[in-house]
Amino acid sequence: MxxxxxxxxxxxxxxxxxxxxxxxxxxxxxxxxxxxxxxxxxxxxxxGFLPWTQNIRSTGTLTTLRPQDRPQTVPSTIAGRIDRWRVREGQAVRKGDTLVTITEIKEKYFDPELLARTREQLEAKIASLQENRAKGEALSEQQNALRAGLQVSLDKARNKVSQTRLKVNSDEAELRAANNDFDIARQQLARQEELYRQGLKSLTELEQRRLKFQESTAKRQAVENKLGASRQELTNAQLELSSLAAEYQDKLAKSESERRSTTGYQFDTEGQIAKMRNELANLSIRAGYYQITAPQDGYVVRALKEGIGEMVKEGEAIVTVMPNAPALAAELYVQPMDIPLLRVGRQVRLQFDGWPALVFSGWPGTSFGTFGGIVSVIDNIDSQGQYRILVTPDPAQEPWPKPLRVGSGVYGWALLDDVPIWYELWRQVNGFPPNFVGNPNASAKDGKAKKADKAAKADSEEEEAK
Structure with a gap:
C-alpha cells in the first residue's frame, strides 16, 4: 500500500x-x-453552573420624576400684543424674571389712568354711602321725635277731653239749678196770679213776678245752649283724640317708607361698591399680567412666538422654559408579562446614550459605564400595550452623570433572581418568563412572625403546665 x-x-x-x-x-x-x-x-x-442574574430589558428616555421639573410652556394670561422681549433662547432665568412685555389690545382697557379713575369712582360711591347712612340716621331720629310728639299730643288731647267733660258736668249742674229756678218762678207766678185774681196782690207785683219768670226762662235757655256747646266741644275733643293717632301714624309711615328706601339704596350702593372693588382688584391684577414672568428657575428653551407686535390670545403659549436642576428619572416601557416581576424599590442598571459603556447584562458587577437606579413608579394602566415605569438614581450607587439631559435615550435592565447559566439558556430556548421573586423583606418578616408565634405558644403552654 x-x-x-x-x-x-x-x-x-x-x-x-x-x-x-x-x-x-x-x-x-x-x-x-x-x-x-x-x-x-x-x-x-x-x-453552566455559574450564577447568572436574570433581568428584564427595556428602552426609554430620560424624564423627570416631579411634574414641575419637566419642560413647561409659559402662556399669556390675557390677550395682548408683544411689545418687547426681555430674554433670548438658552438664557438662564430666575423665578419672577420678566420674559416678555405685552400691551393691551382691548379698547375697554386703553385708558392709561383707568386704575386711578376707577379708584375715584369707588371713593365717590363710598362717600355717597356714608351720606345715605347719615340720612337714614336722621330719619330714625325723626321717627323718634314723631313718636315723642305723638305721645305729648295724645296726653294734651286727653287732658282737653277731661277738661271738656268737667265743663259739661258743670254746665249740667248749672242747668239743673236753672231748671229749679224756672220751676220756682213758674209756681210763684201761678200763686201771684191767683192772689191777683183774689185782689190780694197788685198788678205791679204781678208784672214783676212775670218779669222774673221770663228771666228764669231765658236763663234756663242760656244754660241749655251752654251745655249743648260744651257737649259739642267734648265730642270735638274726643274726635281730635281719635284722629291724632291716625295723623301721626301717617307721618310715621311716610318717614318709615323713606327710611326703608334709604336703607335699600344703601344696600344697592354697597353692592355697587363691592362690584367696583372687584373690578378694581381685577384691573390691578390684570396690570401685573402685562409682564410675563418665569414661573421658576430654569433656562429659556424656545420662543414659540417671534417678533415684535405679534398678537397673542388668552392662554396661548409664548415661550418654553426648562426648570433648573430637575430630578431626573428614566422612563422605561416593559411588556405586560414582566410587570408581575417588578415592584417599587427593584434595582435597575441603566446605560445612557452617548455615554461609553461595556455591558454584561448577566453579570452587572462586571459591567462598565452603567449606573444604578431603583424603580420608583409603576403605572397601573398600559400605554399602547406596554407599562411605563420610572427609575430614579440609587442613592447607594454612583450618581448619574451631570451632562444628562431630559429626552436623551436610555437602555435599562431590571435585576431579578440569580440562576445557573444552564437554567437561563433552557428558559430562553423554551420562551419561559424569568423566575418570580417576591419581596425578600416580606419573607423575612413572615419568618420572624412565625418564630414569634411559636415562642408565644410555647410560653402559654408552659404557663398552663404550671
Missing amino acids: PFAEKPLAATDPTTSRFRSFGYVQTPRTGRVLARVLAVLGGLVLLA
Whole structure:
C-alpha cells in the first residue's frame, strides 16, 4: 500500500510483530484534539453552573420624576400684543424674571389712568354711602321725635277731653239749678196770679213776678245752649283724640317708607361698591399680567412666538422654559408579562446614550459605564400595550452623570433572581418568563412572625403546665 501512512511503533511486545496493529491505532493529534475538546466540554459544563442574574430589558428616555421639573410652556394670561422681549433662547432665568412685555389690545382697557379713575369712582360711591347712612340716621331720629310728639299730643288731647267733660258736668249742674229756678218762678207766678185774681196782690207785683219768670226762662235757655256747646266741644275733643293717632301714624309711615328706601339704596350702593372693588382688584391684577414672568428657575428653551407686535390670545403659549436642576428619572416601557416581576424599590442598571459603556447584562458587577437606579413608579394602566415605569438614581450607587439631559435615550435592565447559566439558556430556548421573586423583606418578616408565634405558644403552654 504505497499511499498508507507509516505504521506507528507498537508499544506492546505482543503486537509489535503485527504490522496491521500499527495502522489501526489513533494518531497523536487526534488524541490531543480529543483531550482539548474534553477540557472545553468540561469547562462549558462547569460554566453552566455559574450564577447568572436574570433581568428584564427595556428602552426609554430620560424624564423627570416631579411634574414641575419637566419642560413647561409659559402662556399669556390675557390677550395682548408683544411689545418687547426681555430674554433670548438658552438664557438662564430666575423665578419672577420678566420674559416678555405685552400691551393691551382691548379698547375697554386703553385708558392709561383707568386704575386711578376707577379708584375715584369707588371713593365717590363710598362717600355717597356714608351720606345715605347719615340720612337714614336722621330719619330714625325723626321717627323718634314723631313718636315723642305723638305721645305729648295724645296726653294734651286727653287732658282737653277731661277738661271738656268737667265743663259739661258743670254746665249740667248749672242747668239743673236753672231748671229749679224756672220751676220756682213758674209756681210763684201761678200763686201771684191767683192772689191777683183774689185782689190780694197788685198788678205791679204781678208784672214783676212775670218779669222774673221770663228771666228764669231765658236763663234756663242760656244754660241749655251752654251745655249743648260744651257737649259739642267734648265730642270735638274726643274726635281730635281719635284722629291724632291716625295723623301721626301717617307721618310715621311716610318717614318709615323713606327710611326703608334709604336703607335699600344703601344696600344697592354697597353692592355697587363691592362690584367696583372687584373690578378694581381685577384691573390691578390684570396690570401685573402685562409682564410675563418665569414661573421658576430654569433656562429659556424656545420662543414659540417671534417678533415684535405679534398678537397673542388668552392662554396661548409664548415661550418654553426648562426648570433648573430637575430630578431626573428614566422612563422605561416593559411588556405586560414582566410587570408581575417588578415592584417599587427593584434595582435597575441603566446605560445612557452617548455615554461609553461595556455591558454584561448577566453579570452587572462586571459591567462598565452603567449606573444604578431603583424603580420608583409603576403605572397601573398600559400605554399602547406596554407599562411605563420610572427609575430614579440609587442613592447607594454612583450618581448619574451631570451632562444628562431630559429626552436623551436610555437602555435599562431590571435585576431579578440569580440562576445557573444552564437554567437561563433552557428558559430562553423554551420562551419561559424569568423566575418570580417576591419581596425578600416580606419573607423575612413572615419568618420572624412565625418564630414569634411559636415562642408565644410555647410560653402559654408552659404557663398552663404550671
